[in-house]
């Protein structure tokens with residue numbers, strides 16, 4: 426009997442995997458509890474580097490709502506500006522991106538069933554049939570991972586984000602990031618312009634802080650940094666969610682595999698999981714195809730994605746551990762020093778949102794060239 430693949434989760438990552446498998450002629454079905462492709466996607470932001478979008482091959486063009494060429498970092502009384510002469514990232518409408526991914530997966534031949542929630546028993550049953558390969562692409566709180574006893578994720582960030590219209594936005598091409606361990610314990614706050622009048626404000630706090638993300642968000646709004654932007658504006662929505670920080674130690678067990686947020690394939694510095702999740706989905710599609718067509722072991726997936734992206738994700742994790750240990754005073758000093766050494770300009774020119782290793786390489790090469 427031919428093997429088939431069942432994917433739990435029709436987020437961007439599950440759908441990317443489904444598309445890749447269907448293109449390779451693999452029989453693949455995707456299930457999700459949500460009723461439409463876009464449902465739930467607005468809980469997350471959509472800042473995606475242009476280089477990352479291209480390398481991941483995502484169908485992003487119809488979902489672009491803004492273009493970013495810089496960031497302003499805030500801590501206490503200090504700011505650090507990072508500006509590039511070219512576009513660095515897009516803000517995408519996550520609902521539209523998911524719809525495009527679903528359209529492409531279905532066109533390629535994948536079957537997508539919405540409105541079907543898998544319980545622990547359902548996923549255990551789905552993997553009993555050894556002709557079935559089961560993939561958990563079911564997000565940060567993965568039922569597949571817990572049903573099969575995969576190692577847990579070390580840390581989660583709790584988030585709250587809301588959109589405001591009629592906001593006062595001075596420039597719509599830069600994102601503002603706010604670092605304050607008193608308010609955004611272990612993470613940061615953000616203000617992302619969607620247009621010249623609409624802005625997204627959000628905040629993440631480490632789950633270890635044992636605090637409520639909405640309460641922290643209200644403190645963030647109350648501390649005055651956002652007064653000017655939000656004066657006279659109207660809140661149009663608000664969502665709480667969660668981001669996994671740090672990869673699971675195991676992502677493949679027999680015929681059960683994890684990908685995307687379910688595997689923790691997320692940049693710990695920013696919580697961004699779309700680019701690395703999609704790249705890992707491509708690696709998984711190759712491993713499954715090679716297993717079905719050539720009999721190679723599925724465990725190669727684990728080896729391959731860690732070889733390609735593990736070191737980069739680890740570097741994100743180290744950088745996150747470093748910045749989350751700083752108090753506001755230390756951030757202020759860091760920003761002052763960065764200005765003295767021209768780090769803002771350097772990051773604008775050579776910064777890479779996804780691959781800090783490239784940036785460090787360029788930094789040391791620049792030092793050697795001097």
Ligand SMILES: Cc1cc2nc3c(=O)[nH]c(=O)nc-3n(C[C@H](O)[C@H](O)[C@H](O)COP(=O)(O)OP(=O)(O)OC[C@H]3O[C@@H](n4cnc5c(N)ncnc54)[C@H](O)[C@@H]3O)c2cc1C
Nearest residue numbers: 434436437438458469470472543563564685686697698699
């Ligand atoms: C506030 C916030 C801001 C973010 N900003 C960015 C950003 O700017 N850039 C970026 O790259 N990333 C960002 N992320 C991270 C990004 O959203 C995730 O990495 C990405 O959504 C992961 O995709 P996924 O397909 O793995 O999981 P998800 O998008 O979570 O999809 C999982 C799917 O599985 C389904 N599901 C779950 N359990 C079951 C079940 N038992 N049965 C059936 N279906 C199930 C869910 O309904 C869902 O549709 C942000 C996240 C948050 C919370």
